[in-house]
Amino acid sequence: MxxxxxxxxxxxxxxxxxxxxxxxxxxxxxxxxxxxxxxxxxxxxxxxxxxxxxxxxxxxxxxxxxxxxxxxxxxAPPRMGVSVGPSANTWPGAGIDAWETVGCVEAAAPAAIAALLGTAPDQAVHTIRRVRVMRGQPVAAELLYVPPASVPGLPGDLTPATHAPAVLRELHTLELEGEDRSVELGSARADDAKQLDRLPGAPVLVVTARYYAAGRVAAASVSTYRADTCRLTFGDAGAFEVTHHQQDTRQAS
Amino acid sequence: MxxxxxxxxxxxxxxxxxxxxxxxxxxxxxxxxxxxxxxxxxxxxxxxxxxxxxxxxxxxxxxxxxxxxxxxxxxAPPRMGVSVGPSANTWPGAGIDAWETVGCVEAAAPAAIAALLGTAPDQAVHTIRRVRVMRGQPVAAELLYVPPASVPGLPGDLTPATHAPAVLRELHTLELEGEDRSVELGSARADDAKQLDRLPGAPVLVVTARYYAAGRVAAASVSTYRADTCRLTFGDAGAFEVTHHQQDTRQAS
DNA sequence: AAGTGGTCTAGACCACCCC
DNA sequence: GGGTGGTCTAGACCACTTA
Structure with a gap:
């Protein structure tokens, strides 16, 4: 023994x-x-x-x-609960949703985005860059992709200042039929990191969303959330507050 | 110059x-x-x-x-898309949902779980440990908490083998009114890590869910997903397949 | 200028897997 | 036993913030 x-x-x-x-x-x-x-x-x-x-x-x-x-x-304070829908089916940029547009260009989408949208690989799409701010600090950086086919009524005389609002306004005239999302772990690219006030490589939660209208994918977005400060909330019962960190909600079996 | x-x-x-x-x-x-x-x-x-x-x-x-x-x-192969609902509002353990029960005890819930459930801090709850397997490998470890008040018709003669099925069966007799979820980044505790075939501290996505019935929280679960192999999917349009990794879906603005 | 966290080095030993 | 990734050390220098 x-x-x-x-x-x-x-x-x-x-x-x-x-x-x-x-x-x-x-x-x-x-x-x-x-x-x-x-x-x-x-x-x-x-x-x-x-x-x-x-x-x-x-x-x-x-x-x-x-x-x-x-x-x-x-x-650090407890993580913020950040709603990422679908609480109500709404288009991005509709209502007061705490996103701030920081730029907009029309350019060819990367291959994976084209696959999401169902467009040709070299198809130019409207690309809107937005930042989400909560309690005075940035929590997410997003790229929203809108194919020209989704906004046929877009006027031709666009300036950098009017481009994004015009695209969103046209998008909102469509009837939103549904949306789906996925969440995965990633690390912040240099540009996202700068907007999130973090160093490149910082852990982030990447939310990929698709918006459906007229039986097709009318828009798609890739949102990069700070993993250290955010708890993403989903569901129909509303965001809920917890008093402790997630570690405290887990115990040995 | x-x-x-x-x-x-x-x-x-x-x-x-x-x-x-x-x-x-x-x-x-x-x-x-x-x-x-x-x-x-x-x-x-x-x-x-x-x-x-x-x-x-x-x-x-x-x-x-x-x-x-x-x-x-x-x-590594591309991440697996793993549906975490709500595709259809269903109770955990209902239908064929790829979860396998590995244990069940009745014990006092940790404080944060009691807060989620709205029960007294030292209230004993049924705690079911389950593992989710996809393509032959474990992707998630879960603890499902069910207060006795949610399963009043539970028989008294329970063995370790019949405990979990009985609790789930009783739970399914309730009408599910809604559910909400949150997702955050965590690191695997030793027990979860073992079931996920990873080392302790491995990055995981922690999904906290609440299930509502009769106007109250009837059950809650904390699911720990492998962050390296899983992409969590939500939404009403169904899980979707992407052909590349998430890095490829992002470009500089 | 001083102090902080971030990066990097060149080693060492350990735990685990497979032959 | 030999090879792998995991842990650990004791330094060094750099980038950044604050005063």
Whole structure:
């Protein structure tokens, strides 16, 4: 009979560190409070800085921390619940939906977008860039693609300032028959990262949506949400508030 | 007049490396093909192994690679589209929905779950653990919580084998009035990771759902989906197939 | 100028898988 | 036993913010 082997599978240091820090955040820190710097924290826990950073990275991924170069590491507030429909079937840009247009061009869509829209690969489409802001901070960057066939009544005298509003106005004259969406994990491209106030490569939730009218795909959008600060909400019962982070909603079976 | 400064913001090595590898995966490798090992790749690109790993980690996060300890790094197939409703308003466990029950206990729910359900913090609830399998591999691990009040007709003589089916059967006698969901990024806990065939800390998409009946929350579930292999689909137009990865659907504005 | 997080190096050892 | 990816170290320098 050997001794009972409690640590037959010793957990990695960074994993244990993450647990300790997570508990400390709950009990010893307030939202917005700044943590000691990484070199001090590493020394305090007796690990290399890279090991500490591995724990911090996971906590940031889970929305518990926010790190800013040149500033420091702060305790993040709970994630915002962001509705991504379909609460009511509405066209993008209709009503007050917290999106702000930042640009609009007519250009050939990438191959995958053409496949989504069902257009020819080199077909020029209206491409509207928008940003979604909540509580004063950007939460999503979007590219909305509208084939010319969906907006036949578009006037010809368009300036950069009138292009996007005109496309949206024409789009809204169609009857929206349905929409579908998909969500997947991605990393922010350089342009999206800049608009989201993050570094390139930051984790994002990519929402791809298709809008149907007249039996065809009338428009499509690719929205890039900050994964660290957002919780996407769906469904007919409305967005709901939770009081804790998602980790707290899960337990061992 | 100085010279034009093309590289005023030099991109990090790992970022450039990621781009190079991403292109190589498209042009020189097939799905399932095994890559050279990390030490060889690092030497080939003239960088330290840690730097190469930073690039590989991002590519794995984006679903382009699959890495397995003791085996190697392979080119991942496109992500699976996984429907997470509401395609039709149905109770969990109804019909053929690809979930397999692996356990069931009656125990006090964690505080956040009690808040979701609207039950007392120490109220015992039926907790069913299920696993979702697609194409022969696990894609999600779930905990489904059902308060006793939602299944009043539950018989008393329950064995581990009959517990879960009985709870589901009783649940299905209620009329489902609505459901809502939220999606956020998380990292796999040890128990979920084991069932998903991943290491602890692997990125996951956490889907929290509430099911309404008789004007109350009759059940709630927390589902943990593998973020590397899954694209979650929502909406009334049905899951759709895309031919490329999400990166291909995005372009610079 | 000082302090922060971000990137990078060149090693080492460990856990796991397969032969 | 040999090869793989996973963890960890102890440094260095860079980019950015703030004062």
């Amino acid at each position: 050997g001794t009972t082997q409690l640590e037959s599978v010793p957990e990695p240091k960074y994993w244990h560190l993450k647990t300790v820090l997570n508990d400390a955040l709950d009990s010893e820190f307030e939202v917005g409070e700044i943590l000691p710097n990484e070199r001090d924290l590493a020394a305090r826990f007796g690990v290399a800085r890279a090991t500490l950073r591995q724990a911090l990275e996971q906590l940031e991924l889970e929305g518990r921390l926010q790190r800013r170069r040149g500033v420091g590491t702060t305790v | 100085g010279t034009t400064q093309l590289e005023s913001v030099p991109e990090p090595k790992y970022w450039h490396l990621k781009t190079v590898l991403n292109d190589a995966l498209d042009s020189e490798f097939e799905v399932g093909e095994i890559l050279p090992n990390e030490r060889d790749l690092a030497a080939r690109f003239g960088v330290a192994r840690a730097t190469l790993r930073q690039a590989l980690e991002q590519l794995e996060l984006e679903g382009r690679l699959q890495r397995r300890r003791g085996v190697g790094t392979t080119v």
